[in-house]
C-alpha cells in the first residue's frame with residue numbers, strides 16, 4: 001500500500017495527489033500539520049518537507065521525483081509523451097519551475113514588483129499554450145500537473161486574474177474538467 005505524507009494546502013503535495021488520481025492508484029494519506037511538524041517527518045525526509053511517498057520500505061520525497069517514479073512504476077495511463085523531444089520539453093518546464101514559483105511566493109510575501117514578475121511568467125506560459133494545447137505537449141501530462149496547483153491557488157486565493165491570459169485561462173478550464181483536477185479545486189476551495 002502506498003502512503004502519501006500530505007498537506008491539503010501544499011501545492012507540491014497537490015502535484016502528487018493529482019498524479020496518483022490520474023493513474024487511479026490507491027493510497028492512504030497521512031496529513032502533516034505544517035504549522036507544527038511532527039519530528040518523525042525528518043526521518044522520512046531530512047528536509048522535513050511534504051510530500052513524501054512511502055511504498056512498503058521505499059520512502060521518497062520531492063514531488064517532481066515522486067511523479068517520475070509513479071510514471072515509471074505505474075506506466076498506464078502515460079503522463080509523459082512517447083516522443084523524446086516532446087518529453088524533454090515537458091521536463092525542461094518542470095526543471096525550470098522556479099521561474100514561476102519565485103514570483104508566486106514573492107507575491108505571497110507581498111514583495112514589491114512581484115505581481116509584475118508573476119505576470120511576465122504567466123505571459124510566457126500563455127505563449128507556450130498558444131502554440132500547443134498542454135504544457136506537456138499534445139496531450140495532458142506531468143508538466144501540466146507540475147504547474148496547475150499554483151495557477152489554481154493564484155486565481156482562487158490570491159486574486160490573480162488569469163482571464164488576461166486567454167490560452168492559459170482556457171487550459172485551466174479544460175484541465176478542470178478532469179476528475180483529478182476537479183478534486184484539487186475542491187481541496188483549494190475548502191482551505
Ligand SMILES: N[C@@H](CCC(=O)N[C@@H](CS)C(=O)NCC(=O)O)C(=O)O
Nearest residue numbers: 010011012048049050051062063064
Ligand atoms: N521541492 C519540494 C518542496 C516541498 C515543499 O516545500 N513543501 C512545503 C509545503 S508546501 C513544506 O513542506 N514546507 C515546510 C518547510 O519548508 O520546512 C517538493 O517539490 O516536494
